[in-house]
Every structure is written in structure tokens, then in C-alpha cells.
Amino acid sequence: MDVSEAKDAIHSLLGRVSPRALPKVIQWMRTSSEIEELTTSNSDILLHNIADSLRNHLPLEAMVLSEDLAIENIQRLQKPTLHVDAFLYNDDTIDSLCEEGKMSRNYCMSCGSTKTAPLDFLSHSFSILELKFLFHNVIPDLSGKTLLDVGSRLGAVLYAGYVYSSASKLEGVEINAEFCNLQEKIINKYNFSDRIQVHHSDICSQKSLLQQADVVVLNNVFEYFLKKEEQIKAWIFIYENLRKKGCLVVTVPSLQESFNKLQVNLQLSQWAEEVEVDTDIFLGPDTDQEALSDIHLYRVL
Numbered sequence: 001m002d003v004s005e006a007k008d009a010i011h012s013l014l015g016r017v018s019p020r021a022l023p024k025v026i027q028w029m030r031t032s033s034e035i036e037e038l039t040t041s042n043s044d045i046l047l048h049n050i051a052d053s054l055r056n057h058l059p060l061e062a063m064v065l066s067e068d069l070a071i072e073n074i075q076r077l078q079k080p081t082l083h084v085d086a087f088l089y090n091d092d093t094i095d096s097l098c099e100e101g102k103m104s105r106n107y108c109m110s111c112g113s114t115k116t117a118p119l120d121f122l123s124h125s126f127s128i129l130e131l132k133f134l135f136h137n138v139i140p141d142l143s144g145k146t147l148l149d150v151g152s153r154l155g156a157v158l159y160a161g162y163v164y165s166s167a168s169k170l171e172g173v174e175i176n177a178e179f180c181n182l183q184e185k186i187i188n189k190y191n192f193s194d195r196i197q198v199h200h201s202d203i204c205s206q207k208s209l210l211q212q213a214d215v216v217v218l219n220n221v222f223e224y225f226l227k228k229e230e231q232i233k234a235w236i237f238i239y240e241n242l243r244k245k246g247c248l249v250v251t252v253p254s255l256q257e258s259f260n261k262l263q264v265n266l267q268l269s270q271w272a273e274e275v276e277v278d279t280d281i282f283l284g285p286d287t288d289q290e291a292l293s294d295i296h297l298y299r300v301l
């Protein structure tokens with residue numbers, strides 16, 4: 001049943017409910033956890049289990065000492081900012097950690113006082129809800145296709161691609177060896193090696209992966225991790241080698257925003273066209289519409 005058939009069926013069903021009962025039925029549809037549970041699948045549960053396993057291998061801040069530049073860049077931000085990995089921690093887990101005193105949503109503005117202000121949170125991974133949105137609502141059917149995640153980090157995009165899509169190959173390229181080892185552990189533990197492969201490498205030495213992929217994901221990939229000149233070099237390399245006609249490119253933030261920040265003059269309109277993403281969707285009670293609208297989709301011309 002597609003969306004319009006489902007709407008027709010619900011209309012016709014509600015049309016048969018007595019006028020006295022109708023407000024109660026609508027209230028139940030809007031607030032009941034039974035309806036919310038319909039949005040949870042076994043695949044979601046598997047991803048939550050993977051997040052559990054990963055949390056056991058990482059410190060709370062989910063960053064490693066070898067990414068000193070990224071740590072420094074976060075510390076240099078104007079507003080006090082905490083890295084909270086959205087794949088590992090959803091709102092409920094953050095609330096529990098705050099209650100246990102292990103995490104805080106606020107910082108003290110003048111030490112010793114009760115004057116506090118909210119911390120900014122930054123995530124280096126997509127959340128499980130964003131990943132579900134990506135594979136169910138942004139990227140079309142991936143049967144027989146190859147997806148490449150540039151900067152695969154914890155492997156969140158790859159595991160989600162495994163459980164939510166029929167992609168025949170899910171490739172990750174990650175420059176940080178510690179994160180590659182962690183991804184290998186998960187791939188072996190969950191038997192994902194028939195479709196997932198991770199390369200410990202700089203994307204700038206992986207021309208053929210870029211040239212062959214059908215879908216390429218670039219989630220905040222370079223900004224915190226590379227110096228400005230290296231970021232420019234990496235974007236030029238991607239621009240020159242991601243040329244397969246029809247290839248889909250998923251980015252956060254938009255390509256325009258990344259290019260403008262770096263003042264790099266690449267002819268976007270001659271390379272790719274933006275495809276509209278419909279974010280008017282309910283994925284669960286934690287759906288963050290703003291985060292969904294940061295996701296941009298392009299088709300290579």
C-alpha cells in the first residue's frame with residue numbers, strides 16, 4: 001500500500017467511527033506508544049546493539065587522541081561545544097548520563113555560580129534516525145549498486161546501509177587507523193564482511209573508489225579534521241574524480257556552503273544538480289527536522 005492508498009484507507013475507516021468516539025481515536029493515533037512502535041524495526045534494534053558495542057570501546061566523548069586537530073578545532077569554537085556522537089547517544093541516553101552526573105547539557109558561565117548556559121552539541125556521526133531517513137527516504141533503491149562513505153569513522157553509514165538497503169557493496173574510506181580497527185571489529189562481530197569493506201586511506205589516494213561508486217556520502221567530512229589547504233585539495237580531488245553520470249552525492253552541509261567557507265571556486269552547476277529532499281516525515285518521537293534538512297542530495301551531470 002503506498003502513501004495515498006494508506007491515506008484513503010484511514011479516511012474511510014475514520015469515516016465509520018461514531019462522532020462520539022472519533023476524538024478519542026484521533027487522540028490515540030496522535031499520542032499512543034503503540035503507533036510509535038510501528039516505526040521501530042528489527043534493523044533499528046540491531047543498529048542500537050551495534051551502538052552499545054561501540055560505546056564499550058570508546059571514551060564518553062567518542063574521540064581518540066590521534067585526532068588532535070579535530071579536538072583542538074572543537075575547543076577553538078566560539079561557544080563552548082561538546083562532541084556527543086549522535087549514533088552512540090540519542091536523547092534518552094544523554095538524559096540518563098546527565099542524571100548520573102556523567103554528562104551535562106550546560107556549562108557554568110562564571111565558576112562557582114549557578115549561572116549556566118546550554119552547551120552546543122556537535123556530532124561526527126549521523127544518528128540512527130538520520131540514517132533511516134537517508135536509506136528509506138533520500139537514496140533510491142540500491143539493489144546491485146555500490147555506496148561509498150568518505151570518512152567512515154565508526155562505520156555508522158555502512159552498517160545502516162547493510163540493514164536498511166540492498167546495496168551490493170558498501171565501501172568506507174577512513175584516514176584514522178584507530179577508527180578503521182574499530183570498524184573491522186564490528187564488521188567481524190556482526191558478519192557484515194560479505195557486503196562491507198573498509199579502506200584505511202586518505203580519500204585523495206582512492207581515485208577508483210570515487211570513479212566507480214553509484215552513491216557517495218560526505219557527512220561533514222573534512223572541516224574539523226584537515227587544515228584549510230588540505231580541505232581544498234580534497235574537494236578538488238573529489239570534484240575531478242567523482243564524474244560518473246547519474247552518481248548520487250549526499251552531503252552535510254550543502255556543497256555550496258562547504259565551497260563558500262573555503263572560498264574555493266569550483267563550478268558546481270556544471271558538475272551536479274541538487275535534488276529536493278522531502279523532510280516532512282515522522283520517524284519517531286526524537287525526529288530532529290532541522291538535522292534532516294541539513295542533508296543535501298545531488299546528481300552528477
Ligand SMILES: C[S@@+](CC[C@H](N)C(=O)[O-])C[C@H]1O[C@@H](n2cnc3c(N)ncnc32)[C@H](O)[C@@H]1O
Pocket residue numbers: 123124125126149150151152153154155156157173174175176179201202203204219220221222225226234
Ligand atoms: C564527521 S566524520 C563522518 C562519519 C560518518 N561518515 C558518518 O556520517 O557517520 C568524518 C570522518 O572523516 C575522516 N576523514 C577526514 N579527512 C579524510 C580523508 N582525507 N580521507 C579519509 N577520511 C577522512 C575523519 O577522520 C572522520 O572520522
